[in-house]
Amino acid sequence: MSSGQKKSAQSPSFQQDAPAEVNAVVKTAVKPHMKAKKPQRPSARAKIEHKTIGAAGKPGSQPGSQKVVNATVKTPEIQDTEEPGTAMGAAEWNEIEIEDPAEILEDPAIALELTEDPVRLYLKEIGQINLLDADAEFRLAARIEACVRVNSVRQHVRPSPGKEKHYRALFTALLSELTTSWRRLQEDTERIGLIECPDFALTLAEAQLLRHSWQSDEPSYLRNHLDHALWGKDPVWEGLVRQAFTVFICMYLLPERVSNALFEYVIQHDTIPDMAWLRRRLPDEKALETEVEGVFNRAEEANQTLIRANLRLVVSIAKRYLGRGISFLDLIQEGNLGLLRAVTKFDSTRGFKFSTYATWWIRQSISRYIAEHARTIRIPVHLFEAITRILRVQRSLVQELGREPTLEELALESDIISPEDAAAIKMARFTNQPLEGEMQRRWSWATLKVQRILQSAEEPISLERPVGDEESSQLGDFIEDDEALEPMDAAAREMLREQVQNALAALSERERQVLELRFGLIDGKDHTLEEVSRYFNVTRERIRQIEAKALRKLRHPTRSRFLKEYLG
Structure with missing residues (x-):
């Protein structure tokens, strides 16, 4: 083992009623590991007597041992299309306060939304669940990751027929991975030189106590040992953390x-044994199967605990999206779906808290749902995100300029036009220099795109919307119809129709029908001689003769003088 294993770092005593020997081993790491003073090595008699830890370490015993943290989660201001990658300790955070559900119920805007008792009961119940600190999230994530690791190893392990059973082959692969990863961790920490290698015995003690309970009043030894300013910023350091994890x-x-x-063995020999020694200590196949079932059960419990502890975060975020056409209950439901997704994607080795990571997924889920269902006419998600960005730029320019920005100014400040073109256009405007044709074309195209995006953001209005205090009229009653006739033209057309009908009354039935079909006096559609002849089952020539005779009658002065007044 490296010399770093002889130095102590902060390590938890997971249960107060754990064996005195284990507490003596674990509490040697309570003092900061950067101090030069070496603690005494644990005695060789020290063992991890799990049975004496007792039921006090089980998750359902006393929730009071869980540390309650300050109800504030820091979240970066990020776009809905970005992947979170900022570690803890980074700058530029906006604080989202995780509010008490009892206070949320007093909000008048939410009180109007909550008319059903089950919703109120839900908010009261989640208000009784304590929040988690970073160490508790680390331990829960470790339980979940262990289940994922078992499934991953099972896919690649194939026992030899007749030689080795399935679960024994699985744990043999895990033992091999343990010894290999430990030696690589020793080499990496010695090569990087920023910290010393974690103490094997203390790490093993913390890992095995985690099997019985994730709750502790003490910080995690391994997490605090690896806590460094480079965590979340340097890929090399993240690789080291992942190796230790x-x-x-x-x-x-x-x-x-x-x-x-x-x-x-480690306490006595100050090194880890070989694979043959470890394999001989494996229990029988039935016991190993029970171990795997326990891993799955603890992972499921950790998954549910991580979700329940962050339900208040979902409510606090969902409250910010009220007034966008979606009920508060639906916002909470979609936020919970985002929380479930965050649990499956969370990687504790990247250095940030789960609540910080989950905030992005919750916002993403709620924003997507609003984009899909909040509007009468659905807007594509990518266009909804473009509208959000442009409106954000618009608000910023209003504060900066003290007036509403023009479309050209919005195009320059948005990401529709490239930063190089935007800088060149601003310089040309500042120096009153003309723009080259291609640059002007790209600017005009960006301006037109901004205009179209803002137009698509406008909400549709129903023509049946009530208007007035008494709501006796509808909006459609006050909208001009561009295709409607003027009153004088409509009256003249009606009088002309009456005169034509009077003139046609002087004709025979056959003549009147032929003229109505030929000139479209009934349906507004003219018909050919062929079509009219088929209708009356006569020849085209006969129809032409009937038409000519009817027109001669209409041209008689006694009839035509009433129609001449309407001509040009």
Whole structure:
């Protein structure tokens, strides 16, 4: 083992009623690991007696041992299309206060939304769930990751027929991964030189105590040992953290029989044993199957705990999206779906809290739902995001300029036009220099696109919308019809129709029908001689003769003088 294993770092005593020997081992890491003073090594008699830890370490015993943190989560101001990548300790944060659901119920805007008792009961119940600190989230994430690791190893492990059973092959692969990852971790920490290698015995103690409970009043030894300013910023450091986390997960998956023997061996020999020694300590196939079932059960419990502890975060975020056409209950439901997605995607080795990471997924889920369902006419998600960005730029320019910005100014400040073109256009405007043709064309295109995006953001209005205090009229009653005739023209057309009908009354039935079909006096559609002849089942020539005779009658002065007044 490296010299760093002889130095102590902060490590938790997970349960106050754990064996005195274990507490003595674990509490040697309470003092900061950067101090030069070496703590005394644990005695060789120290063992992880899990059975004596008792039921006090089980998650359902006393929730009071869980540390309650300040109800404020820091979230970066990010676009809905970005992946969160900012670690803890970074600058430029906006604070989202996780409000007490009892206070949310007093909000008048929400009180109007909540008319059903089950919703009020839901908010009151989640208000009784304590929030999690970063160490508790780290431990819960480790339980979930252990289940993922088991499934991953099972896909790649194929026991030899007749030689090795399935679960024994699985744990043999995990033991091999533990020894390999530990040696790589020793080499990496020595090569990087920023910190010393974590203490194997203390890490093993924390991993095995995690099997019985994730609740603790003490900080995580491994997480605090790896806590560094480079965490979340440097890929090399993240690789080191991931290597240490792999070792921790493999230790957590060890059966109690193996972990006890391994702990005692490390204390006595100051190094880890070989694979043959570890394989001989594995229990039988039935016991290993029980171990795997326990891993799955604890992972499911950790998953539910992580979700329940962040339901208040969902409510606090959903409250910010009220007034956008979606009910508060639907916003909470979609936020919960985003929370479920965050649990499956969370990577504790990246250095930020789960609540910080989940905020992005919750906002993303709610924003997508609003884009899909809040409007009568659906807007595509990518266009909805473009509208959001342009409106944000518009608000910023209003504060900066003290007036509403023009479309050209919005195009320059948005990401529709490239930063190089925007800088060149601003310089040309500042110096009153003309723009080249291609640059002017790109600017005009960007301006037109901004205009179209803002037009698509306008809300449709129903023509049946009530108007007035008494709501006796509708909006459609006050909208001009461009295709409607003027009153004088409509009256003249009606009088002309009456005169034509009077003139046609002097004709025979056959003559009147022929003229009505030929000139479209009934349906407004003219018909050919061929069509009219088929209708009357006569020849075209006969129809032409009937038409000519009827027109001669209409041209008689006694009839035509009434129609001449309407001509040009």
